[in-house]
Amino acid sequence: MQTATSNKAPAPDIAAQITHAMRMMGVAPIPRNYELYYEAYLGSNTQLSKDLAALGSRATQEELDAIGAQYFSHIHHPHGIERAHNTLAAKLTELVNLLKDEQYALENYNKVLDEAYSNMTSKSAASADILRHAIGILTEATVDTMNQGKERVQTVVQKSFEMEVIRQELDEYKRIANTDSLTRLANRRAFDDALAAVYNSEHRRNFTGLLVADIDHFKKVNDTFGHPVGDKILATVGSVIRANLRRDAFVARTGGEEFAVILHDITQEECLQAADRIRTVLAGTPFKNSKTGVNYGPITLSVGVCMATEADDPVDLYNKADVALYSAKNAGRNRTVLFEEGMRKDSGRNWLIYRR
Structure with a gap:
């Protein structure tokens, strides 16, 4: 091997070579196909390499998926990670909408406060009536807002828990994708x-x-x-x-x-x-x-x-x-x-x- 110099040839682009090989064999360049040929490239599973070679130069997607299910059933499910991502996105959307509802409730509460303040400073009614009316409005609005707030806090806690479960699921997908199935070491x-x-x-x-x-x-x-x-x-x-x-x-x-x-x-x-x-x-x-x-x-x-x-x-x-x-x-x-x-x-x- 040559020692390092400024004229050293660049390292081969592994991804490009695998993609080129897939293209030459007519294999669709989708992630789950790349997973198969990447593992075959590494040579970590001799039987997998043989099974891919046996398919010839024009393997069908059904044949490739069958091999994927055989060797990588724990990570080769085409919808697993996508499902987890979609679920997480939906939970985040629900949480954002919940926070928007909370903002809307607070804005309404501020309007009630403004109305009570306007009544108390009005000179068109008796002081006792003004205070009684204002206190009634504030009491009702405060109780409603507090109850809604408690419900939303509970909902936020639940949504956060659900998102944590999904995050752990995604972490598990990543861990499995980075683990050698035979030795349980990193791949x-x-x-x-x-x-x-x-x-x-x-x-x-x-x-x-x-x-x-x-x-x-x-x-x-x-x-x-x-x-x-x-x-x-x-x-x-x-x-x-x-x-x-x-x-x-x-x-x-x-x-x-x-x-x-x-x-x-x-x-x-x-x-x-x-x-x-x-x-x-x-x-x-x-x-x-x-x-x-x-x-x-x-x-x-x-x-x-x-x-x-x-x-x-x-x-x-x-x-x-x-x-x-x-x-x-x-x-x-x-x-x-x-x-x-x-x-x-x-x-x-x-x-x-x-x-x-």
């Missing part, structure tokens, strides 16, 4: 957002490290024992990584057998220690079938580490950590390598499965 989409946020703050950039880890010889595991076993191993690896890091560590499955960790407020030495701790614990974790006694292990990780200060931007940071990862692979696997200028990526790995 690539959430990782991209978290990595970009590193460069929003100078302090965060100065004290953040990125770990990119890949399971060694995982293809052999899948070929030997099958994908169901491979999926269980992926889930276990994710649990081991999560359990051996600080609670504030951001852990994601970024595709296939690859994981990434973003560590904040940390030194380079502490990043390397964290990576080695994960590797050591995983290497000592048994991977056996409790019923048949078949041993699937050992399962090991290769890890690349790069500090945010060594990169120009999120893409550069990920690429450099990835270079370090493949240096670890080339050096024999089951080891941690820190990125250093001058490293080259000779593995030939290419994430760009859709090409123009």
Whole structure:
């Protein structure tokens, strides 16, 4: 990989590549279709990629929706988020109308006060009659206004509660959309957002490290024992990584057998220690079938580490950590390598499965 210079080629536009691929295959560029091809692009679900490929170059929307319902039933409902947004908008409209009614009531009450004041200052009636009439008007208007106010307060409280429930529903949609369904870790989409946020703050950039880890010889595991076993191993690896890091560590499955960790407020030495701790614990974790006694292990990780200060931007940071990862692979696997200028990526790995 070339070191960062002012002539560095721009990072590939992932969204443009996916959209181009969809257009070439005659797929409608709507959000739920993009969701499918985005996941296929990441390679995090091999079977999904195969099912999409099996549809050929002219898949119908019904076929795509069937695949979406199969793999993303929890987030691929075409009306779920739209329904929640529409409901929230309706509740807000009701609340605004309620506040308008309150304003109208207060305006009417002010008119009553003005009328009472005019009567009290009038010289055309006896003082006792004026006061009696004015007090009657004010008493009735005040009681009505207070009662209406209490009702509206109760209604506002109820509407606020209903909107909070809807907000929580939308938050849940977002959480699920950013979660890898197999490992329950963050997915690539959430990782991209978290990595970009590193460069929003100078302090965060100065004290953040990125770990990119890949399971060694995982293809052999899948070929030997099958994908169901491979999926269980992926889930276990994710649990081991999560359990051996600080609670504030951001852990994601970024595709296939690859994981990434973003560590904040940390030194380079502490990043390397964290990576080695994960590797050591995983290497000592048994991977056996409790019923048949078949041993699937050992399962090991290769890890690349790069500090945010060594990169120009999120893409550069990920690429450099990835270079370090493949240096670890080339050096024999089951080891941690820190990125250093001058490293080259000779593995030939290419994430760009859709090409123009």
